Amino acid sequence: MxxxxxxxxHFDVSGSWLSRTLDRRPRQVVRAVDGVDFTIERGETLxxxxxxxxxxxxxxxxxxxxxxxxxxxxxxxxxxxxxxxxAEARRQRRRMQMIFQDPFAxxxxxxxxxxxxxxxxxxxxxxxxPAGGRSRRAQRRAEVGRLLREVGLQESDGxxxxxxxxxGQRQRICIARALAGRPEFLVCDEPTSxxxxxxxxxxxxxxxxxxxxxxxxxxxxxxxxxxxxxxxTRVGVLYLGRLCExxxxxxxxxxxxxxxxxxxxxxxxxxxxxxxxxxxxxxEVPSPIHPPPGCAFHPRCPLANDRCRRERPEMRTLPDGVAxxxxxxxxxxxx
Amino acid sequence: xxxPIIATAAAGAASHGAAAATGAAAPLLSVRNLSxxxxxxxxxxxxxxxxxxxxxxxxxxxxxxxxxxxxxxxGQSIIGLLEPPLRISGGSILFEGQDLCAxxxxxxxxxxxxxxxxxxxxxxxxxxxxxxxxxxLMETVLTHLPVTPDEARQxxxxxxxxxxxxxxxxxxxxxxxxxxxxxxxxxVIALALCANPRLVIADEPTTxxxxxxxxxxxxxxxxLSREHGTTVVLITHDMGVIAETAQRVCVMYAGRxxxxxxxxxxxxxxxHPYSQGLLQSIPRAGQPVERLAQIEGSMPRPGSIPEGCAFHPRCPRRFEPCDRTVPPxxxxxxxxxxxxxxxxxxxxxxxxx
Numbered sequence: 001m002x003x004x005x006x007x008x009x010h011f012d013v014s015g016s017w018l019s020r021t022l023d024r025r026p027r028q029v030v031r032a033v034d035g036v037d038f039t040i041e042r043g044e045t046l047x048x049x050x051x052x053x054x055x056x057x058x059x060x061x062x063x064x065x066x067x068x069x070x071x072x073x074x075x076x077x078x079x080x081x082x083x084x085x086x087a088e089a090r091r092q093r094r095r096m097q098m099i100f101q102d103p104f105a106x107x108x109x110x111x112x113x114x115x116x117x118x119x120x121x122x123x124x125x126x127x128x129x130p131a132g133g134r135s136r137r138a139q140r141r142a143e144v145g146r147l148l149r150e151v152g153l154q155e156s157d158g159x160x161x162x163x164x165x166x167x168g169q170r171q172r173i174c175i176a177r178a179l180a181g182r183p184e185f186l187v188c189d190e191p192t193s194x195x196x197x198x199x200x201x202x203x204x205x206x207x208x209x210x211x212x213x214x215x216x217x218x219x220x221x222x223x224x225x226x227x228x229x230x231x232x233t234r235v236g237v238l239y240l241g242r243l244c245e246x247x248x249x250x251x252x253x254x255x256x257x258x259x260x261x262x263x264x265x266x267x268x269x270x271x272x273x274x275x276x277x278x279x280x281x282x283x284e285v286p287s288p289i290h291p292p293p294g295c296a297f298h299p300r301c302p303l304a305n306d307r308c309r310r311e312r313p314e315m316r317t318l319p320d321g322v323a324x325x326x327x328x329x330x331x332x333x334x335x
Numbered sequence: 336x337x338x339p340i341i342a343t344a345a346a347g348a349a350s351h352g353a354a355a356a357t358g359a360a361a362p363l364l365s366v367r368n369l370s371x372x373x374x375x376x377x378x379x380x381x382x383x384x385x386x387x388x389x390x391x392x393x394x395x396x397x398x399x400x401x402x403x404x405x406x407x408x409x410g411q412s413i414i415g416l417l418e419p420p421l422r423i424s425g426g427s428i429l430f431e432g433q434d435l436c437a438x439x440x441x442x443x444x445x446x447x448x449x450x451x452x453x454x455x456x457x458x459x460x461x462x463x464x465x466x467x468x469x470x471x472l473m474e475t476v477l478t479h480l481p482v483t484p485d486e487a488r489q490x491x492x493x494x495x496x497x498x499x500x501x502x503x504x505x506x507x508x509x510x511x512x513x514x515x516x517x518x519x520x521x522x523v524i525a526l527a528l529c530a531n532p533r534l535v536i537a538d539e540p541t542t543x544x545x546x547x548x549x550x551x552x553x554x555x556x557x558x559l560s561r562e563h564g565t566t567v568v569l570i571t572h573d574m575g576v577i578a579e580t581a582q583r584v585c586v587m588y589a590g591r592x593x594x595x596x597x598x599x600x601x602x603x604x605x606x607h608p609y610s611q612g613l614l615q616s617i618p619r620a621g622q623p624v625e626r627l628a629q630i631e632g633s634m635p636r637p638g639s640i641p642e643g644c645a646f647h648p649r650c651p652r653r654f655e656p657c658d659r660t661v662p663p664x665x666x667x668x669x670x671x672x673x674x675x676x677x678x679x680x681x682x683x684x685x686x687x688x
Binding site (some may be wrong): 035052067123151166167168169196197198199200201202203205208223225226227228229230253264265266267268269270284287 | 360401402407447515516517518545547548549551572573574575576578579593604612613616617618619621623624626627628629630631633634
């Protein structure tokens, strides 16, 4: 359904021309997303995981059109959204929606919930006469009620303002808004990170129910590996703007190949107290302004050698379908 | 296990049940029937209701709960940093036998920073951006310990090395913005520990950090607590962090302690319906489930806390007394207490599934 090829986004974070000239500093560029490829099949959930600065949110924003890619293609049902006419791209993008992390920031506090959801239904069409207008208004009202019920709220909640709701209920309102345009594809950017665990469970269950009821396709962006395991069909692991491993959930979690994936999985706090041995984790994510040469992960990698420090690894698909960008895996050093 | 249900007769004594079973040694910190309220034009809103727990010397006690459960307020009460108009309306906080609630602000200042210190969630706001980390460490050491500036410097450098900051000599003169998030939190930990405190209140110390850094900070806290014998009250919403770090857990809900017990027992067999729901709603990597268990509804806000047990409107196992009387704390095993009517003597339903 979605194919992303060589997606790249750089941000210029240098100071003004004057301060650059005075301090004799060069331009500074953050490579937020640097040549990412993946596909999402209809009806599945692809999750992107990574630590802060890995570029996961930027990818989601580029797909829905909130951010313009510097290079690469976004194919939606075979049509390249980056090269078709803007009007046509907008028409295609109506089939996608996005759910954001913070349900407190994404709802206008001065609007009633009914208006917030009705806004997402699109402009009211001009009516033929007073009678037609009334029936359209009734139709819109009924549609808002249906959406609110669909996400587990009551129709009467439409008369309230966002501050009357808890965080979880606000996220339900955001989901109702996203569903208003009857989208086929949803980008969910950390939808439960601001919520408590018991509420997170409610929202994750709701998202799963909606996916099967409405055959939705999700791109799920999160840093929480346990949540990712729960929701995903396939998982892609990002590090400093590049994909380092992508495969089905059970492949990535069951037999992680890339040293970074292994380290990330090892760092999940263990609720079960299984006494599972954990490899001590080293170092932190380096600055994306000056990413290390070669493989970006080499300063933290226990398997790094000279080639890793020099040459950037390419994505290679292994016989079982997992794609990994790692010299050590390719050379069989990863064990 | 834990079938003996000991209902302590007197309601007042009941909440001490957890404390009595903790151990023979006198606890370092003993919170007794602590209540905190927000004064209001008409009456007051109760934010913390009758909280009691003990922390033994050298122990790490985890305090877990969702937002609004009152876990941070508990920490702020202990260190004497409650934001007015919040005020302690009852109970006591005994630190080595001394009631912190009865101290004057000046007396409390001498204890805070020396005997009791805190680590907060966001390392950037806990550090002054205008001072180098060396200056901040030196100031802390010189304020609280009888040492010369030279000794203070040595001590600060040793502390930086101990929390895992590479090249401490060089980093000593750096400002907070020159550190990454994980390194900043290490500096905050160094600051909290440099005067050799007896008790550290760690309020969500890893929440703002990435998972790989979080694992490093947890390991560091555990090691320092073990090596220095420092007692830690670890406040977090993340059950995983608690399970990895603490020896005992205290589960809070709507300003009350609902269950307190050893980590192993509480994580493998939680007894309070809320603790059970909380643990079941956590997704776990490697354990596929179709649907997560969910607790319907959400935590009540202070001011609209229901009568009786605060959890009863959401509780799948509620019965007659739940909406009328606040359940006292029942000791169900040594060091394990549950505030739930299911565990009252004679309650037929005393064995949750």
